[in-house]
Amino acid sequence: MMKKLVLTGAAGRLGSYLREPLSKMCQELVSTDIVDDIGKLYEGESYAKADVAVYDQIAPLLEGADMVVHFGAIVDEKPFEELLGPNFVGSYNVWEAAYQHGLQRVVYASSIHAVGMHKKSDFIGIDAPHKPDTFYGLAKCFSEDLASMYWDKRGLEAVCLRILSCAQVNNTRALGSWLSYDDLIQLVTRAIDTPSVGFSVVYGVSNNDRAPVDNAKASFLGYRPKDNAEQFAEKILAEAPPVDLKDPGQMHHGGPFAAVDLGESGVASMNIVNDKKTT
Template identity: 60%
Template sequence: MKKIVLTGARGALGSLLRAPLAALAEELVSTDIREAPADLLPNERFVQADLTDLAAFEALMQGAEMVVHFGAIPDEAPFEELLGPNFIGAYTVWEAAHRAGARRVVYASSVHAAGMSETMAGLDTDAPHDPDTFYGLSKCFAEDMGRMMWKKRGLEAVCLRIMSCTPEPQNARALHTWLSHGDLVRLVEAAVTTPVTGFTVAWGVSANIRAPVSNHKVAFLGYRPRDNAEDWADRLLPTPKTPDPSDPAQRSLGGPFAVVPLGESGVAAIKRMSAGD
């Protein structure tokens, strides 16, 4: 490809994608609200920009074929804090991509778009929205906008409902939800290189034998995860107390995000759970 744009390039996940995406294009334009990284790749250009600045994004996307949108606040927060980067920012990216003539947006959606769904439900990629937080609601908004932009304007979108993406699974819940860093890269590469996608939703999950979701309806993406959280089961399964099946944090796909008060950090709750508190 001639040009790929990556938003959120300084984030925990976006930073993992810079080199793989640079290998797929003549030019990678990375952007973030933070300053440029010190290790720019030979074919990488960095533009510091705010996700609410439509004019800036329209300019930096000129000539881009693909936009990989990973920029956002990656946690629950008060609605007013999420409104700019997560809601308006998603509109900015899709509108700028359309105006620049891009072919596809690959979007970092989240499991929290369906976080109130039961873990035992066995969800496919066509599962309805069931957000657990304002953060999850922002992902539903962006997914619905992506579907609308495809049907009204022909701008393709692949929305990746990313689950627990860490170097290693951090707790017993991650035996179901883990997405390894390697599989994240494989998933994004598949979303970028598949010839035709239309509007597609895919679960961002590794090849965990306990996975509560399925990508079998979007096999055409060619995503073949290689890692399995079960390799850590012996370390993660022992627990000092029996899980409570009536606890929404245990039975809901969003885990602790399903029980935190709206506007309060779900990431902090996961860290407490991983620490055994």
């Protein structure tokens, strides 16, 4: 069992599903977010409010930790200036603090939007070049490159989880891009308990018949998703709008993010039901 884990973004939707399983993997889980409170704590869990964009707030929390699971960020497209602190500087702060405190590994919530402008018809693997669809996606590219550099130059391991859509399935794209909460938990668990990972990238997607990406080269991580969005296909396809070949959102991996103007907010909330787990 690990001594100490740190989870950023603990008040968020994905964080809410990760807190309990992470608390069982270590003696001490430090959950952190920018909000005042995250409700009832699990056994071994404590909560600390911190802004990831401020080094002196986030860095002390990592002292004595084995690994940090970094999920805290702004989760939408926004003007660059608004993402700069939380999503760019925040990642730098987490990696630098992890290095300064001698952590073994960062497990990072990257996103399909790091490669969102690849065409949907291309079955991309984990080595597809960065092709961000938004400033939000660009911050994920920056963080993945930071992860790569800290591994190459400083020996700090990282697993970048390029999550597709971890939310309820309510549109055609999600039949391929869905990541169930159970599979999310398995993915993060494998990213933590695989003994040696160096710098790794893996897509966060369930075992969907229509999965648009290829995780074969990340198979050593032992991630074997169990859920399949095909169970929702009949209903979703019956209600689906017609295919529009001119809509960049339908033609690219980034979906609606591929279709918005840079800096235009509101895209992330288009299809998300906030089914956060409560303690």
